[in-house]
Amino acid sequence: MIADPSRPFLHIEGAVYTYPGRAPIVNGIDWRLQAGGFHCLVGRSGCGKTTLLKLAAGLLTPQSGRVVLQDGTPAAPGPQLGYVFQAPTLLEWQRVIDNVLLPVSLQRRPLPEDLERAHGLLAMLGLADHAQHYPRQLSGGQQSRVALARALILEPALLLLDEPFAALDAITRGELQDDLLRMCRLRNTTVLFVTHDISEAVYLGDRVAVMHQGRMLADLPVDLPAPRTQAMRHGAAFNAACAEVFEFMNGARP
Amino acid sequence: MKPTAIKAASQAANNAAAKAATKAADPAIPQAIPHATIKPRLLALALLVLLLAAWEITVRQVGISALVLPAPSAVAKTLWTSLATGYLWPHIGATLAEMLLGLAIGGAAGLGIGVALAESALLDRVLKPYVIVSQVVPKLALAPLFVLWFGFGMAPTVVMTALICFFPLMENTLTALRQVDPNRLQLFRMLGASRTQTLLRLKLPAGLPGILAGLRVALVLALVGAVVGEFIGASRGLGAVIIAAQGMMDTPLMFAALTAIAVIGLLGYQATLLLERRLLRPYADQS
Numbered sequence: 175m176i177a178d179p180s181r182p183f184l185h186i187e188g189a190v191y192t193y194p195g196r197a198p199i200v201n202g203i204d205w206r207l208q209a210g211g212f213h214c215l216v217g218r219s220g221c222g223k224t225t226l227l228k229l230a231a232g233l234l235t236p237q238s239g240r241v242v243l244q245d246g247t248p249a250a251p252g253p254q255l256g257y258v259f260q261a262p263t264l265l266e267w268q269r270v271i272d273n274v275l276l277p278v279s280l281q282r283r284p285l286p287e288d289l290e291r292a293h294g295l296l297a298m299l300g301l302a303d304h305a306q307h308y309p310r311q312l313s314g315g316q317q318s319r320v321a322l323a324r325a326l327i328l329e330p331a332l333l334l335l336d337e338p339f340a341a342l343d344a345i346t347r348g349e350l351q352d353d354l355l356r357m358c359r360l361r362n363t364t365v366l367f368v369t370h371d372i373s374e375a376v377y378l379g380d381r382v383a384v385m386h387q388g389r390m391l392a393d394l395p396v397d398l399p400a401p402r403t404q405a406m407r408h409g410a411a412f413n414a415a416c417a418e419v420f421e422f423m424n425g426a427r428p
Numbered sequence: 429m430k431p432t433a434i435k436a437a438s439q440a441a442n443n444a445a446a447k448a449a450t451k452a453a454d455p456a457i458p459q460a461i462p463h464a465t466i467k468p469r470l471l472a473l474a475l476l477v478l479l480l481a482a483w484e485i486t487v488r489q490v491g492i493s494a495l496v497l498p499a500p501s502a503v504a505k506t507l508w509t510s511l512a513t514g515y516l517w518p519h520i521g522a523t524l525a526e527m528l529l530g531l532a533i534g535g536a537a538g539l540g541i542g543v544a545l546a547e548s549a550l551l552d553r554v555l556k557p558y559v560i561v562s563q564v565v566p567k568l569a570l571a572p573l574f575v576l577w578f579g580f581g582m583a584p585t586v587v588m589t590a591l592i593c594f595f596p597l598m599e600n601t602l603t604a605l606r607q608v609d610p611n612r613l614q615l616f617r618m619l620g621a622s623r624t625q626t627l628l629r630l631k632l633p634a635g636l637p638g639i640l641a642g643l644r645v646a647l648v649l650a651l652v653g654a655v656v657g658e659f660i661g662a663s664r665g666l667g668a669v670i671i672a673a674q675g676m677m678d679t680p681l682m683f684a685a686l687t688a689i690a691v692i693g694l695l696g697y698q699a700t701l702l703l704e705r706r707l708l709r710p711y712a713d714q715s
Contacts, residue, residue, distance in 0.1 A: 233618065251617055252618075261611060265633065267636070267711060
Protein backbone atom coordinates (compact mmCIF):
# COMPACT_ATOMS: atom_id res chain seq x y z
CA MET A 175 0.00 0.00 0.00
CA ILE A 176 1.54 3.31 -1.08
CA ALA A 177 0.28 5.88 1.36
CA ASP A 178 0.83 9.51 0.57
CA PRO A 179 1.02 11.30 3.94
CA SER A 180 -0.10 14.59 2.40
CA ARG A 181 -3.40 12.99 1.40
CA PRO A 182 -6.26 12.41 3.85
CA PHE A 183 -6.95 8.92 5.14
CA LEU A 184 -10.34 8.93 3.45
CA HIS A 185 -11.34 11.56 0.93
CA ILE A 186 -14.93 12.12 -0.10
CA GLU A 187 -14.88 14.26 -3.23
CA GLY A 188 -18.08 15.84 -4.51
CA ALA A 189 -20.12 12.78 -3.64
CA VAL A 190 -23.72 12.72 -4.82
CA TYR A 191 -26.12 9.91 -4.02
CA THR A 192 -29.78 9.72 -4.95
CA TYR A 193 -32.27 6.98 -4.13
CA PRO A 194 -34.47 6.35 -7.18
CA GLY A 195 -37.30 8.83 -7.56
CA ARG A 196 -36.22 11.22 -4.81
CA ALA A 197 -34.17 14.34 -4.30
CA PRO A 198 -30.45 13.70 -3.75
CA ILE A 199 -29.91 12.53 -0.17
CA VAL A 200 -26.18 13.32 -0.34
CA ASN A 201 -25.68 16.34 -2.54
CA GLY A 202 -22.11 17.17 -3.43
CA ILE A 203 -20.16 16.58 -0.24
CA ASP A 204 -16.43 17.15 0.14
CA TRP A 205 -14.92 15.78 3.31
CA ARG A 206 -11.43 14.81 4.36
CA LEU A 207 -10.86 12.40 7.21
CA GLN A 208 -7.39 12.69 8.74
CA ALA A 209 -5.61 9.50 9.77
CA GLY A 210 -6.04 8.72 13.45
CA GLY A 211 -8.68 11.42 13.83
CA PHE A 212 -12.02 11.01 15.59
CA HIS A 213 -14.54 12.57 13.22
CA CYS A 214 -18.11 13.07 14.31
CA LEU A 215 -20.97 13.81 11.95
CA VAL A 216 -24.11 15.42 13.32
CA GLY A 217 -27.35 16.37 11.69
CA ARG A 218 -31.07 15.98 11.98
CA SER A 219 -32.78 12.69 11.25
CA GLY A 220 -33.06 12.12 7.52
CA CYS A 221 -30.34 14.59 6.51
CA GLY A 222 -28.28 11.88 4.81
CA LYS A 223 -25.83 10.99 7.59
CA THR A 224 -26.26 7.25 7.29
CA THR A 225 -26.08 7.39 3.49
CA LEU A 226 -22.81 9.31 3.73
CA LEU A 227 -21.51 6.69 6.16
CA LYS A 228 -22.46 3.92 3.73
CA LEU A 229 -20.68 5.79 0.95
CA ALA A 230 -17.60 6.00 3.16
CA ALA A 231 -17.88 2.25 3.80
CA GLY A 232 -18.20 1.51 0.09
CA LEU A 233 -21.57 -0.16 0.70
CA LEU A 234 -23.00 2.42 -1.71
CA THR A 235 -21.26 3.92 -4.74
CA PRO A 236 -21.79 7.63 -5.40
CA GLN A 237 -23.50 8.52 -8.67
CA SER A 238 -21.00 11.31 -9.12
CA GLY A 239 -17.85 12.23 -7.27
CA ARG A 240 -15.74 9.59 -5.56
CA VAL A 241 -14.65 8.17 -2.23
CA VAL A 242 -10.97 7.25 -2.12
CA LEU A 243 -8.58 5.93 0.48
CA GLN A 244 -5.10 7.25 1.13
CA ASP A 245 -3.56 4.86 -1.39
CA GLY A 246 -5.89 6.07 -4.10
CA THR A 247 -8.16 2.99 -4.20
CA PRO A 248 -11.92 3.47 -3.94
CA ALA A 249 -13.56 2.61 -0.62
CA ALA A 250 -14.87 -0.94 -0.56
CA PRO A 251 -16.56 -3.02 2.14
CA GLY A 252 -14.35 -5.64 3.71
CA PRO A 253 -12.61 -6.71 6.86
CA GLN A 254 -10.29 -3.68 6.79
CA LEU A 255 -13.30 -1.65 7.95
CA GLY A 256 -15.10 -1.87 11.26
CA TYR A 257 -18.79 -1.00 11.10
CA VAL A 258 -21.11 -0.63 14.08
CA PHE A 259 -24.83 -0.42 13.39
CA GLN A 260 -27.51 1.47 15.25
CA ALA A 261 -28.72 -1.82 16.76
CA PRO A 262 -26.14 -4.34 18.00
CA THR A 263 -27.15 -6.81 15.19
CA LEU A 264 -25.57 -9.77 16.97
CA LEU A 265 -26.30 -13.33 15.88
CA GLU A 266 -28.39 -14.59 18.78
CA TRP A 267 -27.73 -18.26 18.01
CA GLN A 268 -24.01 -17.82 18.58
CA ARG A 269 -22.20 -17.28 21.84
CA VAL A 270 -20.72 -13.87 22.60
CA ILE A 271 -17.19 -15.07 21.81
CA ASP A 272 -18.28 -16.46 18.43
CA ASN A 273 -20.06 -13.21 17.65
CA VAL A 274 -16.86 -11.29 18.34
CA LEU A 275 -14.90 -13.74 16.16
CA LEU A 276 -17.41 -13.57 13.28
CA PRO A 277 -15.29 -11.27 11.07
CA VAL A 278 -12.39 -13.71 11.49
CA SER A 279 -14.37 -16.93 11.03
CA LEU A 280 -15.86 -15.65 7.77
CA GLN A 281 -12.32 -15.37 6.40
CA ARG A 282 -10.59 -18.38 7.92
CA ARG A 283 -10.57 -20.75 10.86
CA PRO A 284 -9.88 -18.64 14.00
CA LEU A 285 -6.38 -19.21 15.40
CA PRO A 286 -5.51 -19.35 19.09
CA GLU A 287 -4.19 -15.78 18.89
CA ASP A 288 -7.55 -14.62 17.45
CA LEU A 289 -9.29 -16.20 20.40
CA GLU A 290 -6.84 -14.55 22.76
CA ARG A 291 -7.43 -11.15 21.14
CA ALA A 292 -11.20 -11.61 21.37
CA HIS A 293 -10.96 -12.46 25.06
CA GLY A 294 -8.72 -9.44 25.55
CA LEU A 295 -11.26 -7.14 23.90
CA LEU A 296 -14.08 -8.57 25.98
CA ALA A 297 -12.03 -8.12 29.14
CA MET A 298 -11.32 -4.48 28.25
CA LEU A 299 -15.04 -3.93 27.79
CA GLY A 300 -15.89 -5.61 31.09
CA LEU A 301 -17.45 -8.66 29.48
CA ALA A 302 -14.86 -11.29 30.44
CA ASP A 303 -17.46 -13.37 32.29
CA HIS A 304 -19.95 -13.30 29.43
CA ALA A 305 -17.86 -14.88 26.66
CA GLN A 306 -19.87 -18.13 26.75
CA HIS A 307 -23.29 -16.49 27.08
CA TYR A 308 -25.77 -15.91 24.29
CA PRO A 309 -26.53 -12.31 23.26
CA ARG A 310 -30.11 -12.48 24.53
CA GLN A 311 -28.79 -13.08 28.03
CA LEU A 312 -27.05 -9.69 28.00
CA SER A 313 -28.39 -6.20 28.64
CA GLY A 314 -28.64 -3.64 25.83
CA GLY A 315 -25.43 -1.92 26.88
CA GLN A 316 -23.55 -5.21 27.02
CA GLN A 317 -24.83 -6.13 23.56
CA SER A 318 -23.55 -2.80 22.22
CA ARG A 319 -20.17 -3.58 23.76
CA VAL A 320 -20.10 -6.97 22.03
CA ALA A 321 -20.89 -5.23 18.72
CA LEU A 322 -17.99 -2.85 19.37
CA ALA A 323 -15.63 -5.73 20.15
CA ARG A 324 -16.74 -7.45 16.93
CA ALA A 325 -15.96 -4.30 14.93
CA LEU A 326 -12.49 -4.08 16.50
CA ILE A 327 -11.43 -7.74 16.33
CA LEU A 328 -9.57 -7.37 13.02
CA GLU A 329 -8.02 -4.10 14.26
CA PRO A 330 -9.43 -2.09 11.36
CA ALA A 331 -7.71 1.15 10.38
CA LEU A 332 -11.11 2.79 9.90
CA LEU A 333 -14.05 2.40 12.23
CA LEU A 334 -17.50 3.57 11.11
CA LEU A 335 -20.28 3.92 13.67
CA ASP A 336 -23.93 4.74 12.96
CA GLU A 337 -25.56 6.12 16.13
CA PRO A 338 -24.40 3.03 18.02
CA PHE A 339 -25.41 4.26 21.48
CA ALA A 340 -28.69 5.99 20.61
CA ALA A 341 -30.84 3.40 22.35
CA LEU A 342 -28.92 3.39 25.63
CA ASP A 343 -29.49 5.28 28.87
CA ALA A 344 -27.27 8.29 29.63
CA ILE A 345 -24.98 6.56 32.14
CA THR A 346 -24.38 3.45 30.02
CA ARG A 347 -23.84 5.68 27.00
CA GLY A 348 -21.20 7.66 28.90
CA GLU A 349 -19.37 4.46 29.85
CA LEU A 350 -19.44 3.20 26.29
CA GLN A 351 -18.20 6.54 24.95
CA ASP A 352 -15.20 6.31 27.29
CA ASP A 353 -14.59 2.69 26.26
CA LEU A 354 -14.71 3.65 22.60
CA LEU A 355 -12.29 6.56 23.05
CA ARG A 356 -9.87 4.36 24.97
CA MET A 357 -9.89 1.54 22.41
CA CYS A 358 -9.47 3.86 19.44
CA ARG A 359 -6.67 5.88 21.03
CA LEU A 360 -4.85 2.64 21.83
CA ARG A 361 -4.84 1.57 18.19
CA ASN A 362 -4.75 5.02 16.60
CA THR A 363 -7.92 4.10 14.69
CA THR A 364 -9.49 6.62 12.33
CA VAL A 365 -13.12 6.98 13.34
CA LEU A 366 -16.25 8.27 11.62
CA PHE A 367 -19.01 8.53 14.20
CA VAL A 368 -22.53 9.47 13.15
CA THR A 369 -24.90 10.81 15.81
CA HIS A 370 -27.74 13.28 16.23
CA ASP A 371 -26.63 14.10 19.78
CA ILE A 372 -24.53 17.28 19.78
CA SER A 373 -22.99 16.74 23.20
CA GLU A 374 -22.00 13.19 22.26
CA ALA A 375 -20.33 14.51 19.10
CA VAL A 376 -18.44 17.22 20.97
CA TYR A 377 -17.41 14.85 23.75
CA LEU A 378 -16.03 12.22 21.37
CA GLY A 379 -14.79 14.12 18.36
CA ASP A 380 -11.57 15.85 17.43
CA ARG A 381 -13.70 17.43 14.75
CA VAL A 382 -17.45 17.72 14.37
CA ALA A 383 -18.99 18.01 10.92
CA VAL A 384 -22.52 19.35 10.56
CA MET A 385 -24.75 18.07 7.80
CA HIS A 386 -28.06 19.44 6.59
CA GLN A 387 -30.25 18.32 3.69
CA GLY A 388 -27.49 16.44 1.93
CA ARG A 389 -24.88 19.19 2.28
CA MET A 390 -22.05 19.71 4.71
CA LEU A 391 -22.37 23.01 6.50
CA ALA A 392 -19.22 22.96 8.60
CA ASP A 393 -16.33 20.84 9.82
CA LEU A 394 -15.44 22.34 13.17
CA PRO A 395 -12.38 21.53 15.28
CA VAL A 396 -13.20 20.76 18.92
CA ASP A 397 -10.89 22.61 21.23
CA LEU A 398 -10.98 20.37 24.29
CA PRO A 399 -8.05 18.62 25.98
CA ALA A 400 -7.58 14.89 25.50
CA PRO A 401 -8.25 12.48 27.10
CA ARG A 402 -11.81 13.54 27.71
CA THR A 403 -13.45 12.93 31.07
CA GLN A 404 -17.12 12.94 31.92
CA ALA A 405 -16.51 15.91 34.27
CA MET A 406 -15.69 18.09 31.23
CA ARG A 407 -19.33 17.90 30.18
CA HIS A 408 -20.16 20.54 32.76
CA GLY A 409 -17.32 22.93 31.88
CA ALA A 410 -17.65 26.23 30.02
CA ALA A 411 -15.41 25.14 27.12
CA PHE A 412 -17.57 22.09 26.48
CA ASN A 413 -20.75 24.12 26.49
CA ALA A 414 -19.22 26.71 24.18
CA ALA A 415 -18.28 23.99 21.71
CA CYS A 416 -21.79 22.54 21.88
CA ALA A 417 -23.28 25.98 21.34
CA GLU A 418 -21.14 26.50 18.25
CA VAL A 419 -22.33 23.22 16.71
CA PHE A 420 -25.89 24.00 17.73
CA GLU A 421 -25.68 27.38 15.99
CA PHE A 422 -24.76 25.69 12.73
CA MET A 423 -27.49 23.10 13.03
CA ASN A 424 -30.00 25.72 14.04
CA GLY A 425 -28.85 28.23 11.45
CA ALA A 426 -29.80 25.72 8.82
CA ARG A 427 -33.41 25.79 9.94
CA PRO A 428 -35.64 26.66 6.99
CA MET B 429 -68.45 -41.11 14.75
CA LYS B 430 -65.22 -40.33 16.53
CA PRO B 431 -65.04 -40.58 20.30
CA THR B 432 -64.93 -37.25 22.07
CA ALA B 433 -61.61 -37.88 23.73
CA ILE B 434 -59.74 -38.50 20.50
CA LYS B 435 -61.51 -35.64 18.80
CA ALA B 436 -60.58 -33.34 21.65
CA ALA B 437 -57.00 -34.54 21.56
CA SER B 438 -56.62 -34.04 17.82
CA GLN B 439 -58.31 -30.67 18.06
CA ALA B 440 -55.98 -29.65 20.86
CA ALA B 441 -53.04 -30.72 18.73
CA ASN B 442 -54.33 -28.68 15.80
CA ASN B 443 -54.87 -25.61 17.95
CA ALA B 444 -51.47 -25.97 19.51
CA ALA B 445 -49.92 -26.35 16.06
CA ALA B 446 -51.54 -23.15 14.87
CA LYS B 447 -50.58 -21.29 18.02
CA ALA B 448 -47.04 -22.57 17.98
CA ALA B 449 -46.69 -21.63 14.32
CA THR B 450 -47.51 -18.01 15.10
CA LYS B 451 -45.51 -18.05 18.27
CA ALA B 452 -42.37 -19.30 16.58
CA ALA B 453 -42.39 -16.22 14.38
CA ASP B 454 -41.49 -14.22 17.47
CA PRO B 455 -38.61 -15.95 19.22
CA ALA B 456 -38.65 -13.30 21.93
CA ILE B 457 -41.50 -15.03 23.76
CA PRO B 458 -39.82 -17.03 26.50
CA GLN B 459 -40.58 -20.69 26.97
CA ALA B 460 -43.01 -21.51 29.74
CA ILE B 461 -41.41 -22.38 33.06
CA PRO B 462 -41.89 -26.11 33.85
CA HIS B 463 -43.21 -25.30 37.33
CA ALA B 464 -46.15 -23.37 35.92
CA THR B 465 -47.12 -26.12 33.45
CA ILE B 466 -47.68 -28.87 36.01
CA LYS B 467 -51.08 -27.65 37.15
CA PRO B 468 -52.65 -27.23 33.69
CA ARG B 469 -51.32 -30.68 32.77
CA LEU B 470 -53.05 -32.22 35.77
CA LEU B 471 -56.23 -30.42 34.78
CA ALA B 472 -55.97 -31.76 31.22
CA LEU B 473 -55.53 -35.27 32.59
CA ALA B 474 -58.50 -34.85 34.93
CA LEU B 475 -60.61 -33.71 31.98
CA LEU B 476 -59.61 -36.83 30.04
CA VAL B 477 -60.61 -39.09 32.94
CA LEU B 478 -63.89 -37.22 33.27
CA LEU B 479 -64.71 -37.52 29.58
CA LEU B 480 -63.85 -41.23 29.53
CA ALA B 481 -65.99 -41.82 32.62
CA ALA B 482 -68.94 -39.96 31.08
CA TRP B 483 -68.57 -41.99 27.89
CA GLU B 484 -68.41 -45.27 29.79
CA ILE B 485 -71.43 -44.45 31.91
CA THR B 486 -73.49 -43.24 28.94
CA VAL B 487 -72.77 -46.38 26.93
CA ARG B 488 -73.70 -48.61 29.86
CA GLN B 489 -76.82 -46.70 30.90
CA VAL B 490 -78.25 -46.19 27.43
CA GLY B 491 -77.16 -49.62 26.31
CA ILE B 492 -75.57 -48.57 23.03
CA SER B 493 -74.40 -51.55 20.99
CA ALA B 494 -70.63 -52.10 20.89
CA LEU B 495 -71.05 -52.12 17.12
CA VAL B 496 -72.00 -48.44 17.15
CA LEU B 497 -70.03 -47.08 20.07
CA PRO B 498 -67.99 -49.40 22.29
CA ALA B 499 -67.31 -48.37 25.90
CA PRO B 500 -63.77 -47.15 26.69
CA SER B 501 -63.22 -50.25 28.77
CA ALA B 502 -63.99 -52.43 25.73
CA VAL B 503 -61.67 -50.32 23.56
CA ALA B 504 -58.93 -50.58 26.18
CA LYS B 505 -59.37 -54.35 26.35
CA THR B 506 -59.19 -54.70 22.57
CA LEU B 507 -56.18 -52.40 22.45
CA TRP B 508 -54.44 -54.43 25.12
CA THR B 509 -55.17 -57.78 23.44
CA SER B 510 -54.16 -56.57 20.00
CA LEU B 511 -50.92 -55.22 21.43
CA ALA B 512 -50.23 -58.27 23.63
CA THR B 513 -50.84 -60.75 20.81
CA GLY B 514 -48.58 -58.67 18.61
CA TYR B 515 -51.33 -58.07 16.03
CA LEU B 516 -51.16 -54.26 16.11
CA TRP B 517 -47.37 -53.74 16.28
CA PRO B 518 -46.53 -54.37 12.61
CA HIS B 519 -49.31 -51.98 11.62
CA ILE B 520 -48.04 -49.30 14.00
CA GLY B 521 -44.58 -49.86 12.55
CA ALA B 522 -45.85 -49.52 8.99
CA THR B 523 -47.71 -46.29 9.72
CA LEU B 524 -44.72 -44.85 11.59
CA ALA B 525 -42.35 -45.79 8.79
CA GLU B 526 -44.57 -44.23 6.13
CA MET B 527 -45.07 -41.11 8.18
CA LEU B 528 -41.36 -40.62 8.95
CA LEU B 529 -40.19 -41.53 5.46
CA GLY B 530 -42.73 -39.20 3.89
CA LEU B 531 -41.79 -36.46 6.33
CA ALA B 532 -38.08 -36.91 5.62
CA ILE B 533 -38.47 -36.91 1.82
CA GLY B 534 -41.13 -34.21 1.63
CA GLY B 535 -39.50 -32.10 4.33
CA ALA B 536 -36.06 -32.24 2.71
CA ALA B 537 -37.54 -31.36 -0.68
CA GLY B 538 -39.57 -28.54 0.87
CA LEU B 539 -36.51 -27.15 2.60
CA GLY B 540 -34.40 -27.41 -0.55
CA ILE B 541 -36.97 -25.83 -2.86
CA GLY B 542 -37.73 -23.17 -0.24
CA VAL B 543 -34.04 -22.22 -0.10
CA ALA B 544 -33.78 -22.23 -3.90
CA LEU B 545 -36.83 -20.01 -4.35
CA ALA B 546 -35.66 -17.63 -1.61
CA GLU B 547 -32.19 -17.34 -3.14
CA SER B 548 -33.17 -16.96 -6.77
CA ALA B 549 -35.81 -14.48 -7.88
CA LEU B 550 -35.81 -16.10 -11.32
CA LEU B 551 -36.53 -19.58 -9.99
CA ASP B 552 -39.20 -18.08 -7.78
CA ARG B 553 -40.99 -16.54 -10.74
CA VAL B 554 -40.62 -19.61 -12.94
CA LEU B 555 -41.43 -22.36 -10.43
CA LYS B 556 -43.83 -20.74 -7.96
CA PRO B 557 -47.00 -21.14 -10.11
CA TYR B 558 -46.27 -24.86 -10.54
CA VAL B 559 -45.64 -25.32 -6.85
CA ILE B 560 -48.91 -23.63 -6.00
CA VAL B 561 -50.89 -25.63 -8.55
CA SER B 562 -49.38 -28.83 -7.17
CA GLN B 563 -50.61 -27.79 -3.74
CA VAL B 564 -54.14 -26.69 -4.54
CA VAL B 565 -54.87 -30.08 -6.14
CA PRO B 566 -56.09 -32.17 -3.18
CA LYS B 567 -53.47 -34.83 -2.75
CA LEU B 568 -55.83 -37.28 -1.10
CA ALA B 569 -57.72 -37.31 -4.39
CA LEU B 570 -54.51 -38.39 -6.11
CA ALA B 571 -54.15 -41.48 -3.94
CA PRO B 572 -55.90 -43.84 -6.42
CA LEU B 573 -53.60 -42.54 -9.15
CA PHE B 574 -50.55 -43.21 -6.99
CA VAL B 575 -51.74 -46.76 -6.39
CA LEU B 576 -51.97 -47.14 -10.15
CA TRP B 577 -48.44 -45.79 -10.61
CA PHE B 578 -46.56 -47.17 -7.63
CA GLY B 579 -48.51 -50.30 -6.91
CA PHE B 580 -50.21 -51.49 -3.76
CA GLY B 581 -48.23 -51.08 -0.50
CA MET B 582 -45.98 -48.53 1.13
CA ALA B 583 -44.82 -46.59 -1.92
CA PRO B 584 -48.03 -44.71 -2.85
CA THR B 585 -48.61 -43.73 0.79
CA VAL B 586 -45.05 -42.46 1.21
CA VAL B 587 -45.32 -40.42 -1.99
CA MET B 588 -48.56 -38.85 -0.85
CA THR B 589 -47.25 -38.13 2.63
CA ALA B 590 -44.13 -36.54 1.13
CA LEU B 591 -46.28 -34.32 -1.10
CA ILE B 592 -48.34 -33.23 1.89
CA CYS B 593 -45.23 -32.46 4.01
CA PHE B 594 -43.55 -30.55 1.23
CA PHE B 595 -45.69 -27.45 1.29
CA PRO B 596 -45.53 -26.26 4.93
CA LEU B 597 -41.76 -26.63 4.97
CA MET B 598 -41.27 -24.90 1.63
CA GLU B 599 -43.56 -22.04 2.54
CA ASN B 600 -42.06 -21.53 5.99
CA THR B 601 -38.49 -21.77 4.71
CA LEU B 602 -39.20 -19.27 1.96
CA THR B 603 -40.83 -16.82 4.34
CA ALA B 604 -38.18 -17.25 7.05
CA LEU B 605 -35.26 -16.71 4.67
CA ARG B 606 -36.89 -13.63 3.15
CA GLN B 607 -37.45 -12.03 6.53
CA VAL B 608 -33.81 -11.87 7.58
CA ASP B 609 -32.98 -8.51 9.13
CA PRO B 610 -31.50 -6.25 6.39
CA ASN B 611 -28.95 -4.86 8.86
CA ARG B 612 -27.55 -8.33 9.41
CA LEU B 613 -27.39 -8.90 5.66
CA GLN B 614 -25.47 -5.65 5.37
CA LEU B 615 -23.16 -6.74 8.17
CA PHE B 616 -22.34 -9.93 6.25
CA ARG B 617 -21.78 -7.90 3.08
CA MET B 618 -19.56 -5.56 5.04
CA LEU B 619 -17.51 -8.51 6.31
CA GLY B 620 -17.06 -9.81 2.78
CA ALA B 621 -19.10 -12.98 3.31
CA SER B 622 -19.80 -15.13 0.26
CA ARG B 623 -23.32 -16.03 -0.78
CA THR B 624 -22.96 -19.55 0.62
CA GLN B 625 -21.64 -18.19 3.92
CA THR B 626 -24.54 -15.75 4.13
CA LEU B 627 -26.99 -18.59 3.51
CA LEU B 628 -25.43 -21.10 5.90
CA ARG B 629 -24.31 -18.79 8.67
CA LEU B 630 -26.98 -16.12 8.62
CA LYS B 631 -30.15 -16.90 6.71
CA LEU B 632 -30.70 -20.51 7.74
CA PRO B 633 -29.91 -20.04 11.46
CA ALA B 634 -31.95 -16.82 11.53
CA GLY B 635 -34.84 -18.64 9.86
CA LEU B 636 -34.60 -21.72 12.07
CA PRO B 637 -37.58 -20.85 14.32
CA GLY B 638 -39.85 -20.49 11.28
CA ILE B 639 -38.48 -23.63 9.62
CA LEU B 640 -39.05 -25.69 12.78
CA ALA B 641 -42.62 -24.39 13.03
CA GLY B 642 -43.11 -25.66 9.49
CA LEU B 643 -41.69 -29.03 10.52
CA ARG B 644 -44.19 -29.26 13.37
CA VAL B 645 -47.14 -28.61 11.08
CA ALA B 646 -45.72 -31.04 8.51
CA LEU B 647 -45.44 -33.80 11.12
CA VAL B 648 -49.10 -33.56 12.06
CA LEU B 649 -50.08 -33.56 8.40
CA ALA B 650 -47.75 -36.51 7.70
CA LEU B 651 -49.72 -38.73 10.07
CA VAL B 652 -53.00 -37.78 8.40
CA GLY B 653 -51.42 -38.45 5.01
CA ALA B 654 -50.09 -41.84 6.05
CA VAL B 655 -53.39 -43.04 7.53
CA VAL B 656 -55.54 -41.83 4.64
CA GLY B 657 -53.05 -43.30 2.17
CA GLU B 658 -53.44 -46.66 3.89
CA PHE B 659 -57.22 -46.43 3.59
CA ILE B 660 -56.84 -46.60 -0.14
CA GLY B 661 -53.69 -48.39 -1.08
CA ALA B 662 -52.26 -50.60 1.63
CA SER B 663 -52.82 -53.87 3.47
CA ARG B 664 -50.61 -52.87 6.37
CA GLY B 665 -50.75 -49.88 8.67
CA LEU B 666 -53.30 -48.44 11.06
CA GLY B 667 -55.37 -47.02 8.21
CA ALA B 668 -55.63 -50.48 6.71
CA VAL B 669 -56.59 -51.85 10.15
CA ILE B 670 -59.46 -49.37 10.34
CA ILE B 671 -60.75 -50.40 6.92
CA ALA B 672 -60.39 -54.09 7.82
CA ALA B 673 -62.17 -53.53 11.16
CA GLN B 674 -64.97 -51.81 9.33
CA GLY B 675 -65.33 -54.86 7.07
CA MET B 676 -65.40 -57.19 10.07
CA MET B 677 -67.80 -54.92 11.98
CA ASP B 678 -65.18 -54.87 14.74
CA THR B 679 -65.78 -51.35 16.04
CA PRO B 680 -63.66 -51.75 19.21
CA LEU B 681 -60.66 -52.61 17.00
CA MET B 682 -61.35 -49.50 14.94
CA PHE B 683 -61.25 -47.44 18.10
CA ALA B 684 -58.09 -49.20 19.24
CA ALA B 685 -56.42 -48.21 15.95
CA LEU B 686 -57.69 -44.64 16.35
CA THR B 687 -56.22 -44.52 19.85
CA ALA B 688 -52.87 -45.71 18.55
CA ILE B 689 -52.97 -43.01 15.84
CA ALA B 690 -53.75 -40.34 18.44
CA VAL B 691 -50.87 -41.51 20.63
CA ILE B 692 -48.44 -41.46 17.68
CA GLY B 693 -49.58 -37.94 16.81
CA LEU B 694 -49.20 -36.69 20.36
CA LEU B 695 -45.76 -38.27 20.80
CA GLY B 696 -44.57 -36.95 17.44
CA TYR B 697 -45.80 -33.49 18.27
CA GLN B 698 -44.09 -33.58 21.66
CA ALA B 699 -40.88 -34.72 19.97
CA THR B 700 -40.90 -31.68 17.68
CA LEU B 701 -41.57 -29.42 20.67
CA LEU B 702 -38.63 -30.98 22.48
CA LEU B 703 -36.42 -30.54 19.42
CA GLU B 704 -37.45 -26.89 19.16
CA ARG B 705 -36.81 -26.26 22.83
CA ARG B 706 -33.33 -27.72 22.48
CA LEU B 707 -32.39 -25.98 19.25
CA LEU B 708 -33.98 -22.63 19.97
CA ARG B 709 -32.69 -22.18 23.51
CA PRO B 710 -30.29 -19.34 22.53
CA TYR B 711 -33.11 -17.55 20.68
CA ALA B 712 -35.18 -17.15 23.84
CA ASP B 713 -34.73 -14.22 26.19
CA GLN B 714 -32.65 -14.73 29.34
CA SER B 715 -32.68 -18.52 29.07
